[in-house]
Structures are given as C-alpha cells and as structure tokens.
Amino acid sequence: MKILNRFLLLFKSDNKENVDIEEQTPTLINNLINFFLFCIVFIEGVICLRSEDIFFAIPLLTLSLIFAFHFVYLSRNSMARGMQNSLFFFSSVTFLYFVVFGSSTGINIIWSALFPPFIISLMGMRRGSIFSLLFMALIAIIILIINNYGFIDLAKQYTLTEKIVFLAFYFLFFIATYAIHYTYTEIILKKERRVLDSQNFNKTQEELISKLSHQIRTPLSNITGIIDILEKTTLTDDQRDYINTIHASSNNLVNVVNNMVAASKTNFSQIPAEEVSFNLYSTINNTIKLFQDDQEKKKFSLSLSADIPTNLIGNSVKVKQIFLNLLNSLLKYNKSELKTIAIEVSRKEILPNKIVLKFRIISNTVVPIPKSELGEDAMHSSEVIHLNRSKYINLLDLGITQKIIEMDGNHIEISPDSVKTVIEFTASFKENNKSQSIENIKPPTKQSESYFKPSVNIADANILLVEDNFSNQQIIILYIKDEVRKIEVAFNGKEALDKFGKVKYDLILMDVQMPIMDGFKATEKIRQIEKSTGTHTPIIAVTANAFPEDKEKCLASGMDDYISKPFQPEDLIHKMKKHLS
Known part of the structure; x- marks a missing residue:
C-alpha cells in the first residue's frame, strides 16, 4: 500500500x-x-x-x-x-x-x-x-x-456476441462508476456537514460568551465608576474599608470576565485563518447539495457574473460556513410548498490584488415577524426594515453569520417583504494570478495623517459623547467633568450626525451598539463628510465589546482609538489628551 x-x-x-x-x-x-x-x-x-x-x-x-x-x-x-x-x-x-x-x-x-x-x-x-x-x-x-x-x-x-458483450460491459461499468461516485459524494457531504455543524455550535457558544461579556461589562463599568468617584470624597475609615472591599471584588470580577473572553477565543475559534486557492462556484454548489437530501421540494439556482475569476484565494471554509447558515435559516422558516433560493454573485469593486464580491440571495421565505412589533406599514417601509435589521437577524438566527461576515470589515443587509426575502453581503478575496505584481501597491495611509490638527487643551475642548444608555452617560460625564467643561450628548449615531453637522467638536466618544444607527455607521458617515471639508475629528470608541477583533473593527471603520468597559478614568482621560494634542 x-x-x-x-x-x-x-x-x-x-x-x-x-x-x-x-x-x-x-x-x-x-x-x-x-x-x-x-x-x-x-x-x-x-x-x-x-x-x-x-x-x-x-x-x-x-x-x-x-x-x-x-x-x-x-x-x-x-x-x-x-x-x-x-x-x-x-x-x-x-x-x-x-x-x-x-x-x-x-x-x-x-x-x-x-x-x-x-x-x-x-x-x-x-x-x-x-x-x-x-x-x-x-x-x-x-x-x-x-x-x-x-x-x-x-x-x-x-459479431453478435461481441456486440452483446461490449454493450453489457459498457453498461455495467457505467452503473458501477455511478454508484461509486454517488456513495463517495454522499459520504463526503455528510462528513462536511458534521464538521460545519460542529463549527457552527462552537460559534454559537462564542457568540453567547460575547453577549454575556457585553451585558456584564456595562453595569460593571458603572459600578467601578461610582466606586472611583466615591473614593475621592470624604469618607470615614469604615466607609473607606467597605469601598476598598467592593473595589477589590469588582477588579476580581473584571478579571473573571477577561478570562472568560480569552477562553472563548481559545476554544471556540475553529474556522482556520489560512487562505487557499479554491473554486468559488464549486464551494457554493457543494454547500447547496447539503440541502438536497430530503423529500421537500426545493429549487436552487446559482449564477456568477462573467468577470469573476474561476479560482480565488481566500478562506473557503468561511464561505461554506456563511452559506450553510444562510441557506439553513431561509429553508427553516420557509413555509412554501416549493422552496426557491436564487444565489447571484457579482463583482462590486476592482482593487489592486483584491476582489470585492457582492452576494445576493433571493428566497421566497417570508420573515416570521409580527407586524404589531413594527407597525401597520412595516413590511412596506424600507426605512423601518433597515432600522430593524438586528431584529430580522435574530429571528432568522443569523447572529453567528453576521459576526463571521463583519469580522473582516464587510456587512450584511436583509430586505424582506410580503413575498420574498433578499439577503445581501460582501466578501473580499484575492485573484489567483501569479503574474500580477504587488510591488506598486502602496499601503493605505491613515486619514488622520493627511490633516494638520492644532493642539487643543482638554479644558477648552468641545466633546461629543455618543451613548444610548443614560446611566452610562452619567458615569462617563462624572469621569471627565473635572477635566472637560463642554460636553454634549447624543443618544445614537443619527443624532450624533445631526449635531456634527451643526457644531464643531474637538473629540467624539463613540459607543458601538446603539439603535437607529450604530457607532460604525456613524463613524463612516462622519469620515465621508470630512473628506469634503478637509478636517479630521478624533473618535474614541467606548464600548463593552472586548474581543480583539472588536478593536480591529473599530479602527477599520475610521475610529482613532478604542477603550473597553470597564476602564479606569485615568486611561480614558489619557487617550483624550493624546488625541487632542
């Protein structure tokens, strides 16, 4: 052997x-x-x-x-x-x-x-x-x-014997070959599905840990903030002893949360980061085959635009994981007798040594969301649909998929109506072309380096705090009120944009998870406005999202710095002074 x-x-x-x-x-x-x-x-x-x-x-x-x-x-x-x-x-x-x-x-x-x-x-x-x-x-x-x-x-x-022998041999070889290939394909597909299901389960646990971390960090940040403020007041010896005990316990809880996040990243990040050459059509088509082994009537169609290379360089396992989750959710909530799913792939952007593809999935799935939650005209209002994207994602169990897509700086959109659901997302790859030279591709320069920013004393700075939680607003204001005299508050990204268009701010403290418009989208909009004005306002992310990729995503969206809750007031003030000067 x-x-x-x-x-x-x-x-x-x-x-x-x-x-x-x-x-x-x-x-x-x-x-x-x-x-x-x-x-x-x-x-x-x-x-x-x-x-x-x-x-x-x-x-x-x-x-x-x-x-x-x-x-x-x-x-x-x-x-x-x-x-x-x-x-x-x-x-x-x-x-x-x-x-x-x-x-x-x-x-x-x-x-x-x-x-x-x-x-x-x-x-x-x-x-x-x-x-x-x-x-x-x-x-x-x-x-x-x-x-x-x-x-x-x-x-x-x-001779007649030769004719019979030949046709019999030919047909037997055909039947045997077909049976072998069919059996092999079924075994491979079932094995692949078990692997992807295992990865999906691990991602579910990671997402749960992430949500728990966020939910714990927000009130914990408020507790530590109040303790820090109380320590600066006049206290009796007993009171100071009690405060020190609470502070020590809070620090221990912070360590527990940090260790929990670290453990989740170690144990649950099962998707390999290795980029390989793969055939995009075969990868998606093989994933579709996983859903064609039951008695339900299903109709799939897959089309790729002609300008997409046959072979790409990227993470093929991640592509399979995304489509496995999307197709599984769309079919799960599809109550039609004939379930139809059309997949369209087009080229969105042409960049040096980079291909950005747009994936569009059209299904006759009707999203099972009660109209009472959105209003009478919800299903016909594109604005409401956009604002309730997170609700659609939760109802379709696509939280993991959203995390996988957005982990690389891409985005996903869901547009349901009364007869169909359209899901669009982007993904970046490299073209498998050895002759292409990358020597002339210059690394992108940070936008902040293209502008001259005069030094601003923190006491004279005009600060915009973007935070949807009232308690969090009060805690951060208590943290910095002795250093900063001018602080304005916005409850979401859209309100921050409205204020930004009317007032000049020296620095913005930006939360990430907010209704109406999140911190990422607000930052992107602000950077687009600044391109036309030739200015740059420092933005510091202040968020309970503490995973390593959360920081990378904040910086990739255009933010200048990042601090995760809970944090020491001195650390936030230090970052503010650094970017103001």
Missing part, C-alpha cells in the same frame, strides 16, 4: 501555492486519466507499429503524444482552464476510434467500455453520466448501422 500511495503522489499538481481540497482532487484525477490513456494508446500504437500496421500506428501514437503533453504540462498546472475540455475531446476521439476501427490487439472494444469511469471522473457525476449515455447511444448506432451496412470500408466488423 505504501508503494501505491507513493505512486499516486506522483500525480499531484506541482503548484506550490496552497490549493483547496476541492481543487486538488480534480487535478489528481485528471493526471491519472492522462497517464492511463497515454499508457493504453501508446501500447496499442507500439503493437500496431511492430506489426507494420501503419493505418492504426500513426493515429494511436499521435494521440499518445497528445496525452503525454497533457500529463507533462497542462494537467500539472491546476490553473489551466482549457485542460478539462481538451482532455474530454481527445478522450472521446480515442474511444470512438477504438470502437469504429479497432486495432490489431483485439481488445479495444474492452478499452472502450472504460469510457464511463474516465468521463464521470473527469466531468463530474451529472455531466459525466449524460456524456456516457450519449456515447453509448452513439456506439449503438455505429455498431448497428455503420457495422451492418459497411458505410466505412476499414471499420471493424463485430
């Missing part, structure tokens, strides 16, 4: 870059087909040449050279797009040649029965089966018409 394994390794692609398993398998199969066809045709040609049968020797040796060329060059280059079609054409010509003309060995009719295994392995189970049956019909016509009536003088004459 070790010798056989080493032999099979000879047929792996020489491509040194990481390639998804779905791309490695077809390449290995194509190489094996090339090799065996070369051996079959070459041996037949040599035998014919030795018997001085030039009519058979020259075509067979020529075909053997073509298969050798495929094996040496085309099939060892996994990015050769025309290799599969070329190999299919010459394989068909070879087998057809064997059927029509035969050869001096007398076993060519048996070689021709190997056409179904070759073509199904090469073209896939569905297309390969269709081509195999069409080829069988063509062979039957050749045997019954050309052979009987002698349309071609040099055509091989078959």
Whole structure:
C-alpha cells in the first residue's frame, strides 16, 4: 500500500501555492486519466507499429503524444482552464476510434467500455453520466448501422456476441462508476456537514460568551465608576474599608470576565485563518447539495457574473460556513410548498490584488415577524426594515453569520417583504494570478495623517459623547467633568450626525451598539463628510465589546482609538489628551 500511495503522489499538481481540497482532487484525477490513456494508446500504437500496421500506428501514437503533453504540462498546472475540455475531446476521439476501427490487439472494444469511469471522473457525476449515455447511444448506432451496412470500408466488423458483450460491459461499468461516485459524494457531504455543524455550535457558544461579556461589562463599568468617584470624597475609615472591599471584588470580577473572553477565543475559534486557492462556484454548489437530501421540494439556482475569476484565494471554509447558515435559516422558516433560493454573485469593486464580491440571495421565505412589533406599514417601509435589521437577524438566527461576515470589515443587509426575502453581503478575496505584481501597491495611509490638527487643551475642548444608555452617560460625564467643561450628548449615531453637522467638536466618544444607527455607521458617515471639508475629528470608541477583533473593527471603520468597559478614568482621560494634542 505504501508503494501505491507513493505512486499516486506522483500525480499531484506541482503548484506550490496552497490549493483547496476541492481543487486538488480534480487535478489528481485528471493526471491519472492522462497517464492511463497515454499508457493504453501508446501500447496499442507500439503493437500496431511492430506489426507494420501503419493505418492504426500513426493515429494511436499521435494521440499518445497528445496525452503525454497533457500529463507533462497542462494537467500539472491546476490553473489551466482549457485542460478539462481538451482532455474530454481527445478522450472521446480515442474511444470512438477504438470502437469504429479497432486495432490489431483485439481488445479495444474492452478499452472502450472504460469510457464511463474516465468521463464521470473527469466531468463530474451529472455531466459525466449524460456524456456516457450519449456515447453509448452513439456506439449503438455505429455498431448497428455503420457495422451492418459497411458505410466505412476499414471499420471493424463485430459479431453478435461481441456486440452483446461490449454493450453489457459498457453498461455495467457505467452503473458501477455511478454508484461509486454517488456513495463517495454522499459520504463526503455528510462528513462536511458534521464538521460545519460542529463549527457552527462552537460559534454559537462564542457568540453567547460575547453577549454575556457585553451585558456584564456595562453595569460593571458603572459600578467601578461610582466606586472611583466615591473614593475621592470624604469618607470615614469604615466607609473607606467597605469601598476598598467592593473595589477589590469588582477588579476580581473584571478579571473573571477577561478570562472568560480569552477562553472563548481559545476554544471556540475553529474556522482556520489560512487562505487557499479554491473554486468559488464549486464551494457554493457543494454547500447547496447539503440541502438536497430530503423529500421537500426545493429549487436552487446559482449564477456568477462573467468577470469573476474561476479560482480565488481566500478562506473557503468561511464561505461554506456563511452559506450553510444562510441557506439553513431561509429553508427553516420557509413555509412554501416549493422552496426557491436564487444565489447571484457579482463583482462590486476592482482593487489592486483584491476582489470585492457582492452576494445576493433571493428566497421566497417570508420573515416570521409580527407586524404589531413594527407597525401597520412595516413590511412596506424600507426605512423601518433597515432600522430593524438586528431584529430580522435574530429571528432568522443569523447572529453567528453576521459576526463571521463583519469580522473582516464587510456587512450584511436583509430586505424582506410580503413575498420574498433578499439577503445581501460582501466578501473580499484575492485573484489567483501569479503574474500580477504587488510591488506598486502602496499601503493605505491613515486619514488622520493627511490633516494638520492644532493642539487643543482638554479644558477648552468641545466633546461629543455618543451613548444610548443614560446611566452610562452619567458615569462617563462624572469621569471627565473635572477635566472637560463642554460636553454634549447624543443618544445614537443619527443624532450624533445631526449635531456634527451643526457644531464643531474637538473629540467624539463613540459607543458601538446603539439603535437607529450604530457607532460604525456613524463613524463612516462622519469620515465621508470630512473628506469634503478637509478636517479630521478624533473618535474614541467606548464600548463593552472586548474581543480583539472588536478593536480591529473599530479602527477599520475610521475610529482613532478604542477603550473597553470597564476602564479606569485615568486611561480614558489619557487617550483624550493624546488625541487632542
């Protein structure tokens, strides 16, 4: 077995870059087909040449050279797009040649029965089966018409026994190959679904830990804030002792929350970060197959725009995870007798060495949300739909999916109405193009470095606090009121934008999770306004989201700094002074 394994390794692609398993398998199969066809045709040609049968020797040796060329060059280059079609054409010509003309060995009719295994392995189970049956019909016509009536003088004459044996062999090989491929595909799909379900379960736990962390940190921040303020007042010895005990206990609770978050990141982040070369169509199509194994009537359609490369470089496991969750949710809440899902992929942006794709999923799923929660005209109001995106995400159980998509700085939108639901999201990849040079791609410069910001004394600064929780507002104001005299408050991102358009602020303290408009969207809007005015206002995220990627997401949205709750007042004031100066 070790010798056989080493032999099979000879047929792996020489491509040194990481390639998804779905791309490695077809390449290995194509190489094996090339090799065996070369051996079959070459041996037949040599035998014919030795018997001085030039009519058979020259075509067979020529075909053997073509298969050798495929094996040496085309099939060892996994990015050769025309290799599969070329190999299919010459394989068909070879087998057809064997059927029509035969050869001096007398076993060519048996070689021709190997056409179904070759073509199904090469073209896939569905297309390969269709081509195999069409080829069988063509062979039957050749045997019954050309052979009987002698349309071609040099055509091989078959006896009735040979015809029966050949068709029986061919059909048995077809049935056996189809059964093997079907069984293998089912096993692989079930195994893949178990792996993705396991990852989904881990992500659910991580999301739960994240929510618990956020819910604990917000009141804990208020408790520590009040304790810090009380410590600065006149206290008796007993009172100070009590305050110190509460403070120590609060610090211990902060450590517990931090350890809980760290543990969740260690144990639950199961999606590998490795970027590999993969076929986007095959990846999505294989995920669709996971939902076609029951008795429900379902209709899927998948279309990719012509300007999307066949192979991309990115995280194929993450793509599968996103589509598994989306399709599972849409089908779960779809009460229609025929469930339809259309997937459209288009190219949104063309950037150096980067491809931003837009995925659009249209389903006849009606989101199960009571109209009483949104008002009578909710289902017809695009504004209400946008503002209640989080509610739709919760109802469709897409919180994990949202986290996976937004983790890379992308976004997801849901637009339901009375007959369908449309989900749109973006994702970034790299084009698998070795010739593309990245030397001239300059790293992006921070927007804040493009502007001159005069130093502002914190006592004279005009601060905008964006926070939807009244208690949190009061605590932060108590933290900084001795340092800052001018503080204005906004309860959400939209209110902050309205104030920003009317008043000049020296610094903004921005919460992240808020109704109407969150902190990320508000920051993006502010940065867009500043592009036209040539100014830059420092924005510090003040949030209970304490995961490492939360900080990365804040900075990626255009914020200048980040501090997580609970925090020491001195740390916040230090950051404010740093950005004001």
